[in-house]
Amino acid sequence: DLKNVASFPIGNIVSASKLASTSTANTTFKQILNTEYNSITAENDMKMANMFTGPDTYDFSDGDAIVAYAKENGHRVHGHALIWHQSIPNWLNNFTGTDEEFEAQVEGYVKATVAHFAEAEDDDGNPIVASWDVVNEYFDGSSVRSSLFTQRIGNDFHEKAFQWAREADPDVKLFYNDYNIAGQVDKRNAIISMVNNFITNSIPIDGIGMQMHLNHDWPSSDLPTSIQAISDTGLLVHISELDVKVNYGDDITELTEERAAAQEFQYQRAGYYYSTIVPPAQQFGLTLWGFRDQDSWLYDGGSDWPLLYDNDFNTKISHRGLVAGL
Numbered sequence: 001d002l003k004n005v006a007s008f009p010i011g012n013i014v015s016a017s018k019l020a021s022t023s024t025a026n027t028t029f030k031q032i033l034n035t036e037y038n039s040i041t042a043e044n045d046m047k048m049a050n051m052f053t054g055p056d057t058y059d060f061s062d063g064d065a066i067v068a069y070a071k072e073n074g075h076r077v078h079g080h081a082l083i084w085h086q087s088i089p090n091w092l093n094n095f096t097g098t099d100e101e102f103e104a105q106v107e108g109y110v111k112a113t114v115a116h117f118a119e120a121e122d123d124d125g126n127p128i129v130a131s132w133d134v135v136n137e138y139f140d141g142s143s144v145r146s147s148l149f150t151q152r153i154g155n156d157f158h159e160k161a162f163q164w165a166r167e168a169d170p171d172v173k174l175f176y177n178d179y180n181i182a183g184q185v186d187k188r189n190a191i192i193s194m195v196n197n198f199i200t201n202s203i204p205i206d207g208i209g210m211q212m213h214l215n216h217d218w219p220s221s222d223l224p225t226s227i228q229a230i231s232d233t234g235l236l237v238h239i240s241e242l243d244v245k246v247n248y249g250d251d252i253t254e255l256t257e258e259r260a261a262a263q264e265f266q267y268q269r270a271g272y273y274y275s276t277i278v279p280p281a282q283q284f285g286l287t288l289w290g291f292r293d294q295d296s297w298l299y300d301g302g303s304d305w306p307l308l309y310d311n312d313f314n315t316k317i318s319h320r321g322l323v324a325g326l
């Protein structure tokens with residue numbers, strides 16, 4: 001079992017509706033979740049589009065259900081994600097107030113959300129939600145991504161967001177999360193500069209989430225290099241959304257033995273470099289982005305197989321690879 005092999009938390013994604021379901025598939029899903037994992041991330045339910053339902057109006061019910069499940073079954077919950085350009089509620093997209101009023105709405109949302117989820121505690125009095133991805137995907141390559149937030153608040157919206165989150169909870173671990181931190185050197189360098197600026201200017205940040213959406217043959221040597229570079233910031237390091245596409249070039253029509261083996265190796269490398277390069281005190285954990293291939297956001301109508309379990313919840317050899325690496 002993954003969690004028993006690893007010396008740090010092992011996570012996977014959930015939704016409130018799957019946790020509430022008693023279908024055969026979802027019963028199996030919950031069994032695996034509770035045997036192999038001890039950390040959960042909401043795939044979508046704790047994003048802004050789902051919780052920020054109107055001006056000064058929040059619906060935390062799905063997140064609360066996930067937190068209650070976590071408490072009952074001994075998981076921690078990693079909060080994902082306070083501000084992401086791809087999860088903006090329609091009403092906020094169409095907000096007609098001034099830029100100051102827009103910023104006040106986002107500030108209110110960040111503070112209310114962090115404060116709300118700081119309340120749930122386990123039996124020892126420790127918070128269930130002890131961490132948040134505060135800003136997701138601020139960069140586009142090495143440039144600041146243009147978004148509603150840069151347009152309405154400014155390019156420093158990310159700094160404000162971390163400060164708002166810290167004001168709402170002095171203890172919660174605050175993460176910056178992004179993709180291609182492994183594999184895209186100029187993007188990684190931009191992120192490391194940002195983090196160093198935060199540290200110099202006393203803007204609160206505790207960790208970096210490396211999403212780790214990999215391909216079977218990418219990245220190669222940059223995988224350990226990137227994990228080392230991110231570790232060198234001294235912050236917590238989270239592999240936050242690990243999956244491995246095997247059909248990036250659309251050149252296969254089924255999961256071949258050769259591709260399955262390449263995928264096994266890539267999962268092994270991710271687990272191995274994380275567990276050996278990141279100092280134990282900085283190992284926040286490793287989170288998979290899904291269970292069955294068919295549930296993956298990258299399934300692509302059945303033309304990719306990125307995860308650890310087949311469509312009957314049997315482990316693939318990729319699972320063996322990750323176990324060997326951890």
Ligand code: XIL
Pocket residue numbers: 043044081136211241297
């Ligand atoms: C994805 C979910 O898996 C999909 O269900 C949803 O439609 C879009 O978001 N980076 C992230 C995650 O930080 O939140 C994304 O999750 C995948 C890419």
